[in-house]
Amino acid sequence: MNAxxxxxxxxxxxxxxxxxxxxxxxxxxxxxxxxxHPHAPVYRNRSGNRLLAHEVEAQRAYEDQILAAPxxxxxxxxxxxxAPFVAHVFATVPHYRALGSPPRxxxxxxPVGRADFAADVAQFVPDDVPLERMxxxxxxxxxxxxxxxxxxPVVAARYAAYHKRALARAGIAPAAGRGRVGVVxxxxxxxCFTYVSVSPAxxxxxxxxxxxxxDDWRDPGDRAxxxxxLAPEIVAGDPISFAEYLTLPLTTAPxxxxxxxxxxxxxxxxxxxxxxxxxxxxxxxxxxxGPVGVFDPAAGGHVLLQPRLYVExxxxxxxxxxxxxxxxxAVTGGFNFCLPxxxxxxxxxxxxxxxxxxxxxxxxxxxxxxxxxxxxxxINNIDVTHALLPFPLSHFNVHQRADAxxxxxxxxxxxxxxxxxxxALARVFGTRVDVETLEADGKTLQYTSDMEGxxxx
Amino acid sequence: MNDDGPDLDGLTRRLAETPPEFLDExxxxxxxxxxxxxxxxxxxxxxxARAQLEALAPFAGTDPRADRNRLALVLVIxxxxxxxxxxxxxxxxxxxxxxxxxxxxxxxxxxxxxxYVEDTERREExxxxxxxxxxxxPYGETPAQAADRLxxxxxxxxxxxxxxxxxxxxxxxxIREALARKAAEESADKWTxx
Numbered sequence: 001m002n003a004x005x006x007x008x009x010x011x012x013x014x015x016x017x018x019x020x021x022x023x024x025x026x027x028x029x030x031x032x033x034x035x036x037h038p039h040a041p042v043y044r045n046r047s048g049n050r051l052l053a054h055e056v057e058a059q060r061a062y063e064d065q066i067l068a069a070p071x072x073x074x075x076x077x078x079x080x081x082x083a084p085f086v087a088h089v090f091a092t093v094p095h096y097r098a099l100g101s102p103p104r105x106x107x108x109x110x111p112v113g114r115a116d117f118a119a120d121v122a123q124f125v126p127d128d129v130p131l132e133r134m135x136x137x138x139x140x141x142x143x144x145x146x147x148x149x150x151x152x153p154v155v156a157a158r159y160a161a162y163h164k165r166a167l168a169r170a171g172i173a174p175a176a177g178r179g180r181v182g183v184v185x186x187x188x189x190x191x192c193f194t195y196v197s198v199s200p201a202x203x204x205x206x207x208x209x210x211x212x213x214x215d216d217w218r219d220p221g222d223r224a225x226x227x228x229x230l231a232p233e234i235v236a237g238d239p240i241s242f243a244e245y246l247t248l249p250l251t252t253a254p255x256x257x258x259x260x261x262x263x264x265x266x267x268x269x270x271x272x273x274x275x276x277x278x279x280x281x282x283x284x285x286x287x288x289x290g291p292v293g294v295f296d297p298a299a300g301g302h303v304l305l306q307p308r309l310y311v312e313x314x315x316x317x318x319x320x321x322x323x324x325x326x327x328x329x330a331v332t333g334g335f336n337f338c339l340p341x342x343x344x345x346x347x348x349x350x351x352x353x354x355x356x357x358x359x360x361x362x363x364x365x366x367x368x369x370x371x372x373x374x375x376x377x378x379i380n381n382i383d384v385t386h387a388l389l390p391f392p393l394s395h396f397n398v399h400q401r402a403d404a405x406x407x408x409x410x411x412x413x414x415x416x417x418x419x420x421x422x423x424a425l426a427r428v429f430g431t432r433v434d435v436e437t438l439e440a441d442g443k444t445l446q447y448t449s450d451m452e453g454x455x456x457x
Numbered sequence: 458m459n460d461d462g463p464d465l466d467g468l469t470r471r472l473a474e475t476p477p478e479f480l481d482e483x484x485x486x487x488x489x490x491x492x493x494x495x496x497x498x499x500x501x502x503x504x505x506a507r508a509q510l511e512a513l514a515p516f517a518g519t520d521p522r523a524d525r526n527r528l529a530l531v532l533v534i535x536x537x538x539x540x541x542x543x544x545x546x547x548x549x550x551x552x553x554x555x556x557x558x559x560x561x562x563x564x565x566x567x568x569x570x571x572x573y574v575e576d577t578e579r580r581e582e583x584x585x586x587x588x589x590x591x592x593x594x595p596y597g598e599t600p601a602q603a604a605d606r607l608x609x610x611x612x613x614x615x616x617x618x619x620x621x622x623x624x625x626x627x628x629x630x631x632i633r634e635a636l637a638r639k640a641a642e643e644s645a646d647k648w649t650x651x
Binding site for chain 1: 486487525526530570630
């Protein structure tokens, strides 16, 4: 065993029984392989699937069920399961119980937002959820307010069902099993939660969350060596980690890439597809809801993934928008039984359209849209996106100052495109665009403005 | 509770037959369909009474958490007070407004409004509480009997409320503790991280 490749803190294998209740010798060997490989990174944390034997069985059945279930509603038509769901939530969730009787119509439920969860998320946890195995996911979002999302090992495992549904759209059925590595999650940050695990519902296939930041490795060259040794079937990450992933001299390629947490621009997507010769799925996912949709260019947006998630588009007053109109995405239902959602305002914006495979979120934007002043008129941030499409940017920020001057901020790795991207933006704005280095680690607000009226569009 | 009031069975039967429009969504903070103040005003007119606008202020809601269930219950009570037996008794504007506001305020924290229509026990509780507020006793009961039974149902209600409130506080504390546990940081696997 190579000491450098092991957990930085004292070993606490006693807790492995809790982390891996169903671990077999095969799973143990996979964990050892991932942790102790000579090119392994420093694993800074420990985690595990925590699934009990009966939950592993249930997970397999759940995956089959989610793969087959239709989304079954059209925009603006509330599906039949919502009314009993609302009644159950009003009977068992303290926040809603205090409101009285369950309303007859979903639109009578006052929407809630992140601030309501942040104030006291305990008010949103149903009475019948046992707390012994409750855990949390911490999210800071783009607003910077930390929020603990109640969750459970079963809920975490269910993510796979929705990712498999997304992959099925691309014709891929994950098949990794015993002795193979199923998923590698990539991060690329100075500080990153990293661990190894196995997926018991998939024959204890390996799962590793690694940080591509060079500080986590003895030799930056180990990153490619280790990933080639693991040869994961699926690689998940975000545009920042994928931009780094592209630079590695890998000899293997996964069957698919899953991109989450930030908008994946077509330029980067095209480079990833060309480099690895596999589908790149852009998943719209958030901690409070899980995977919501997967981008499908043919459908013109993100096709919804959760059969039991009803999506509305709301205006600023919380009223439903007319079909096709853009507004804030609000969701009802979900698969996290620790946090059932009733008209939860996500803080993300888009419109809803009908597609052949169910509803499609179009024009998804991570934040309230910003409009820019260009050539004496207001333009949409979508116009700015279009101008930047040709460039493989992982993350960026376009900011308009109060005096209407414009600055494009690019990650250090994207600076080779600074000249061309700046020129493309200058054509849109009709003015010179300053280019600066983007100093950010994690999520970036892509569109910002200090101009009066920028958020009134 | 000195005056004879309507028959209790008749009142609870009327509650059980509350029409859907009296169980519809009260207007609170821009949402809802039934303007409760307008329904109260209609009830007063039915009783031959009138009210100034400011007297109807308690029947307009601004905060769903504080007002929604209370106003939903006002609608149910208004339906009950429109009963022929109350019209004959003509309690007057002040007593009607006091009964609507006071009984709703008292009973709303204990149960959602629809339970006072659907549950036998809650129906009796509402009917007795309303009669007492109007200084009436159920037809055929002595003042002592009426007082005893009201004390029994309202005592039970207070015990229930107290127990529910303690349980809710304990549960919220346990959830916060469960979320804060160190082990929770080492959360289980997800295929992706947002």
